[in-house]
Every structure is written in structure tokens, then in C-alpha cells.
Amino acid sequence: MITEYNIALRNVGKINPASIQDYMDRGGYEALKKALQSPSEKVVHDITKSGLRGRGGAGFSTGLKKKYTSQASCVLLECMRYIVCNADEGEPGTFKDRIIMEGDPHLLVEGMVIAAYGVGAERGYIYIRGEYHQSITMIRNALAHAHVHGFLGNNILGSGFSLDIEIKLGAGSYLCGEELTLLESLEGKRGYPRIKPPFPAESGLFGKPTLINNVETLSHIPTIMINGARWYRQLGTETSPGTKIFTISGDVKNPGYAEVEMGVSLSDLIYRVAGGMKDERPFKAALLGGAAGTFVPESLLDVSMDFDALKEKGAVLGSGAVIVMCNDQSILMMLDSILRFFEHESCGKCVPCRVGTKQLVDLLEKLKGADDKRSDHIDALVYQSELMAKTALCPLGQSPVLAINSAVRYFRDELETTQISQSRCR
Amino acid sequence: MKKTDILEKYLPRMENVLLILHDLQNNSRMNYLSEKDLSLVAHHLNTTLSSIYGVASYYSMFSLTPRGAHIIRICRSPVCHCAGVDDVFNELARILKLDVGATTPDRLFTLETTECLGQCDLAPAMTIDHVVYGKLTAASIATIIAQYRKKSASQGD
Ligand SMILES: Cc1cc2nc3c(=O)[nH]c(=O)nc-3n(C[C@H](O)[C@H](O)[C@H](O)COP(=O)(O)O)c2cc1C
Ligand code: SF4
Ligand code: FES
Numbered sequence: 001m002i003t004e005y006n007i008a009l010r011n012v013g014k015i016n017p018a019s020i021q022d023y024m025d026r027g028g029y030e031a032l033k034k035a036l037q038s039p040s041e042k043v044v045h046d047i048t049k050s051g052l053r054g055r056g057g058a059g060f061s062t063g064l065k066k067k068y069t070s071q072a073s074c075v076l077l078e079c080m081r082y083i084v085c086n087a088d089e090g091e092p093g094t095f096k097d098r099i100i101m102e103g104d105p106h107l108l109v110e111g112m113v114i115a116a117y118g119v120g121a122e123r124g125y126i127y128i129r130g131e132y133h134q135s136i137t138m139i140r141n142a143l144a145h146a147h148v149h150g151f152l153g154n155n156i157l158g159s160g161f162s163l164d165i166e167i168k169l170g171a172g173s174y175l176c177g178e179e180l181t182l183l184e185s186l187e188g189k190r191g192y193p194r195i196k197p198p199f200p201a202e203s204g205l206f207g208k209p210t211l212i213n214n215v216e217t218l219s220h221i222p223t224i225m226i227n228g229a230r231w232y233r234q235l236g237t238e239t240s241p242g243t244k245i246f247t248i249s250g251d252v253k254n255p256g257y258a259e260v261e262m263g264v265s266l267s268d269l270i271y272r273v274a275g276g277m278k279d280e281r282p283f284k285a286a287l288l289g290g291a292a293g294t295f296v297p298e299s300l301l302d303v304s305m306d307f308d309a310l311k312e313k314g315a316v317l318g319s320g321a322v323i324v325m326c327n328d329q330s331i332l333m334m335l336d337s338i339l340r341f342f343e344h345e346s347c348g349k350c351v352p353c354r355v356g357t358k359q360l361v362d363l364l365e366k367l368k369g370a371d372d373k374r375s376d377h378i379d380a381l382v383y384q385s386e387l388m389a390k391t392a393l394c395p396l397g398q399s400p401v402l403a404i405n406s407a408v409r410y411f412r413d414e415l416e417t418t419q420i421s422q423s424r425c426r
Numbered sequence: 427m428k429k430t431d432i433l434e435k436y437l438p439r440m441e442n443v444l445l446i447l448h449d450l451q452n453n454s455r456m457n458y459l460s461e462k463d464l465s466l467v468a469h470h471l472n473t474t475l476s477s478i479y480g481v482a483s484y485y486s487m488f489s490l491t492p493r494g495a496h497i498i499r500i501c502r503s504p505v506c507h508c509a510g511v512d513d514v515f516n517e518l519a520r521i522l523k524l525d526v527g528a529t530t531p532d533r534l535f536t537l538e539t540t541e542c543l544g545q546c547d548l549a550p551a552m553t554i555d556h557v558v559y560g561k562l563t564a565a566s567i568a569t570i571i572a573q574y575r576k577k578s579a580s581q582g583d
Contacts, residue, residue, distance in 0.1 A: 090544075092505060131543055132544065168445065169444055169448055171447070171485030172485050172486035172487035173486065188439075188440035188442065188443040188481065189481065255548075257547070290542075321546075323505055333507070334507075337508075347484075
């Protein structure tokens with residue numbers, strides 16, 4: 001069996017998530033006590049040393065981001081730094097943050113308080129997608145209990161450090177998971193993206209320096225505080241240390257999730273973690289990272305699942321979504337679903353994406369029905385998505401090119417020959 | 427709960443607008459935000475109706491037209507799509523005699539499609555209000571709908 005690690009999934013399934021006592025009985029909030037006894041710089045230093053990278057999709061160094069936020073020039077007295085937890089999980093195929101929030105909400109709260117102490121933030125927000133009813137309930141409960149026990153609020157555990165955390169809710173927009181758009185939404189506006197730079201670490205929520213991290217990222221921090229950066233670095237790969245929760249869905253025997261070391265092979269995830277292909281059907285492709293992700297074919301089954309190895313192969317790790325497709329599935333239909341997703345989620349602020357996502361859907365529709373000139377339609381899809389990647393205002397419009405290019409690269413033959421009648425997704 | 431009581435729970439700051447809209451909609455019998463609701467919010471937040479309308483109309487979880495007592499949201503994102511959600515959807519539409527976005531004449535159900543619900547290991551998946559239903563088949567969908575109908579008949583609403 002492949003070894004599963006429990007860092008972000010430390011207590012999931014082992015405690016009553018509604019009980020702070022259960023959490024504390026398993027060492028909960030000890031990391032916070034330890035962190036508060038050292039200077040805040042040490043917290044940032046330890047996180048930087050651990051090599052922890054963002055689990056929300058982009059893989060940015062968490063320590064570096066913390067350093068920027070704590071150093072962002074703060075001359076005005078009313079200046080206040082914010083910490084924001086991105087719990088808007090909306091990438092198709094991804095449900096890891098939900099598992100943490102539903103199963104071990106205090107771990108996220110503890111990680112967030114430690115991170116806030118590190119950067120000197122006094123107000124925090126957890127932005128949870130509106131559909132995650134159970135997550136919202138569990139986090140709300142956890143925040144209330146943490147307050148009562150003095151892990152939140154004024155003068156936390158007598159350290160002089162104060163922090164309040166509030167829940168904010170999304171309302172069904174995928175784009176609001178993008179960090180700058182999320183900040184707009186938090187401020188109570190329509191979810192239109194902001195232009196980068198400035199980055200949130202300089203000018204974020206209400207124009208103030210803001211640290212924004214994913215649920216899973218923050219949930220690693222308590223364990224790093226307790227076991228140390230060096231211990232953490234032993235796990236995973238040189239450039240992607242630690243563990244990752246992968247959510248495996250599609251045509252496998254046991255769809256679900258597992259926390260394993262970064263650098264696990266794709267085939268281990270499918271055949272050892274998820275029990276192999278459903279009904280022993282042959283593997284065709286995996287879509288890694290969700291709709292904003294890339295297809296990988298059988299020849300890449302041995303690829304190391306970490307940020308850099310995948311990047312080298314032109315693929316992405318993204319949020320850790322692994323959507324497995326067997327031989328009966330059609331790449332064309334999968335692309336269709338992905339492109340409709342982007343058409344639906346485009347906010348319409350910039351022309352290349354507002355018009356482009358619709359054109360991509362139309363082009364694919366043409367390709368589905370075409371008897372000849374299929375190659376031309378495929379080239380048009382590639383051209384259009386590349387043009388969008390160059391001209392769209394925000395990362396959403398720059399995403400469809402990932403799935404299109406990888407599909408064309410590995411499955412061009414199928415795209416050129418499969419007729420629509422053959423290409424139903426089961 | 428009275429609408430003014432709901433509003434009073436929130437400090438009059440624009441950052442609370444989504445929380446307020448959720449709360450009002452959840453407490454509305456027809457699962458929607460009326461123009462009057464939006465005006466009340468605008469008044470509470472000391473801003474214009476148009477700016478509240480701008481926010482409410484952007485987010486797909488809010489409805490500006492009346493809906494049924496139960497909101498069915500069926501996922502059409504890639505994982506559910508590949509798991510055969512189209513068949514489930516067609517069966518649902520057939521049983522309820524509804525198109526996407528429409529409400530049954532008895533105002534019991536509104537049928538909506540949504541993107542990934544984060545329940546992909548249970549694909550094909552849907553929610554009815556806050557309850558998640560997974561591994562849907564044409565057969566299971568009929569049972570689920572029948573349960574809601576039965577419950578509603580016995581409550582006489
Ligand atoms: C369209 C889009 C949607 C995104 N959705 C999410 C999301 O749901 N959750 C998340 O943590 N990050 C999401 N991200 C990534 C965030 O922009 C950002 O990188 C992340 O919150 C940073 O946290 P991390 O450094 O801990 O990963 C999204 C990005 C884009 C472009
Ligand atoms: S790229 Fe798409 S989602 Fe991003 S701003 Fe433009 S229209 Fe909106
Ligand atoms: S794709 Fe349907 S729940 Fe995720």
C-alpha cells in the first residue's frame with residue numbers, strides 16, 4: 001500500500017469536528033501556543049524554511065508571501081493588515097477544502113491564527129462558497145468555540161496579539177475563487193477581477209496589505225510549527241515539499257481523496273489509492289487540475305505529481321484534482337463540458353473572454369458535427385484559445401488554452417476522427 | 427423572521443451585502459429576492475437600489491424571480507457530465523415536466539443546473555436545498571422526488 005500522511009487530514013474521520021475538546025485532546029492549539037511564544041519573524045521564517053507552497057492552484061511559496069505581507073510598508077497609523085482564507089473551492093474535480101472544513105475545522109482556524117500572528121494581521125476573513133452548507137456550519141461553530149477558549153479575540157492566550165475572524169459567503173461564482181476577484185467580492189462588489197499588480201501583499205482588501213491563502217495551505221501550518229521545517233522538508237520533493245490532498249474522481253473503482261507525498265506517481269494514485277480503473281476498463285486520460293487543467297495520456301502515467309515535474313511536461317498540478325477517464329470516454333465531450341464551464345463562468349468584463357469563450361463553444365460544436373475539414377476546426381480552436389490567453393484580462397480567460405492544447409497534443413487523432421454519434425460520454 | 431430584523435443583524439457596511447442577501451433569500455418563502463428586498467438592503471446600507479441590483483444579479487445563487495419551495499441544482503461540470511448526468515437530468519426534466527430554470531405549477535420545485543458542487547466522488551451529483559444527493563441514476567431520482575412530494579402532501583402545503 002502507498003503511505004498516506006496526515007497533516008492536513010490529521011484528524012479527519014478521527015474526531016467529532018464539532019468538538020473543540022476532541023481537537024485539543026489530539027494536540028490541537030498546541031502549535032498556536034508554541035508560535036505565540038516565539039517572535040512573529042520566527043513563524044514566517046519557519047514557514048519559509050519548510051518550503052510550503054500554496055495548495056490553491058498556483059503553487060506560490062507561502063513563506064515568501066508572508067514575508068511580503070509583513071514587510072509591506074505601513075506608514076499610516078490606521079493601516080491594518082488582513083488575512084483572508086480562500087475557501088471558495090469551485091474548480092471541477094476538487095473537494096479537498098470541503099473535507100478539511102467539514103472534518104477538522106479547528107485545524108484551519110489554528111493555522112490561520114498562526115499565519116495572522118506571523119504577518120501581524122488583526123482581522124481575518126474566511127470566504128466560503130455559498131453552496132458549502134456543512135462547511136459553513138462547522139467553521140462557524142469552530143470560530144465560536146475558539147473564541148470561548150481564548151484562541152481568538154483580544155490578547156490571545158495572554159500574548160498581546162489579537163485577531164478576529166469572520167465568515168463571508170460566496171454566492172455561486174467560480175471566478176470569485178481567483179484571489180483578487182475574491183477581495184472585490186469580500187468588499188461587497190460584483191465579482192470582477194482587479195488588475196495585477198498591485199499584489200494583495202501590497203494592496204489587498206480595502207487597499208491594505210493582505211495575506212490570502214487556501215484552506216489546505218493554512219492547514220499545514222500547525223504541523224510545521226510543531227514538527228519543524230526540517231521534518232516537513234523530508235516529505236515530498238526538493239521543490240515541492242510536504243504532502244498534498246488529491247481528489248480522484250471519474251472512472252476509478254473508489255473515487256475519493258487521499259493525502260500523500262508530493263511526487264507520488266499518477267499511476268499510484270489511480271491504481272493503488274483509488275483501487276484501479278472501474279470495471280478494469282483501460283485508462284485513456286486524466287484531466288489534472290480540473291477545468292483549468294490539462295489532459296495527460298497513458299504515456300505520462302509515471303509522471304511525478306508535483307508542481308515542477310508536471311510543469312516540465314506541459315501539465316499542471318493545480319488544485320490536486322485528478323479526473324480519470326477510461327477508454328469509453330470521449331475527449332471531445334470532455335472538452336465540450338470544459339468549454340461550456342468557462343462560457344458560463346466568464347464574468348464578461350473583457351471582450352476576448354466574453355466573446356472568446358462563446359466562440360470556443362461554437363467552434364467545438366462545429367467540430368462535433370463536421371465530416372471533413374476537422375483539422376481546420378481544431379486549428380481554429382487552438383488559435384482562438386491562444387489569442388485569448390494573450391489578451392484576456394484575468395487568469396480565467398487564460399485557462400481554456402490549457403485543456404485545448406493538451407487535448408490536441410495527445411489526442412489529435414481522436415479529435416480528427418471521432419464523430420459525434422460515437423462520442424457520447426457513456 | 428421579519429425582514430427588518432434580518433437587516434438589523436448586520437452592520438450597515440457594504441462588505442455584508444452578500445450575507446444579507448443570502449439571509450433574506452433563505453427566509454423568503456419563494457426563495458428569491460424581490461425588488462422590495464433589494465430596496466430595503468439599499469436603504470440599510472445607505473446606497474442606491476441599482477448598486478444592490480448590480481450585486482444581486484451577478485451571483486448565480488440569487489434569484490430575482492420567485493422560485494419553488496425546493497431548489498434542485500444538478501451539476502453539469504466535467505466529472506458529473508462524464509458520469510452520465512445528462513440521462514439523470516433528462517429523467518428529472520421528464521418527471522417534473524420542467525425546463526432549466528422553471529418552477530413546477532404547484533411551486534414545489536425549481537430545476538436549476540450548476541457547475542461543480544464539490545461532490546465529484548459522488549458523481550453524478552445534485553443538491554436539493556442544502557441536502558446533497560450523489561451517485562444519481564434515473565431510478566434513484568424518481569424515488570427522491572417522490573419523497574419530497576409525499577412529504578409536502580402530508581404537510582398539506
Ligand atoms: C479562476 C480562478 C479560480 C480560483 N479558484 C480558487 C479557489 O476556489 N480556491 C483557492 O484556494 N484558490 C483558487 N484560485 C487561486 C487563487 O487565485 C490564489 O492563487 C490562491 O488563493 C492563493 O492561495 P495559496 O497560495 O495558498 O494557494 C483560483 C484562481 C483562478 C484564476
Ligand atoms: S478574462 Fe473572462 S473572467 Fe477574466 S475579466 Fe475577462 S471576461 Fe472576466
Ligand atoms: S463535477 Fe459534479 S460535483 Fe464536481
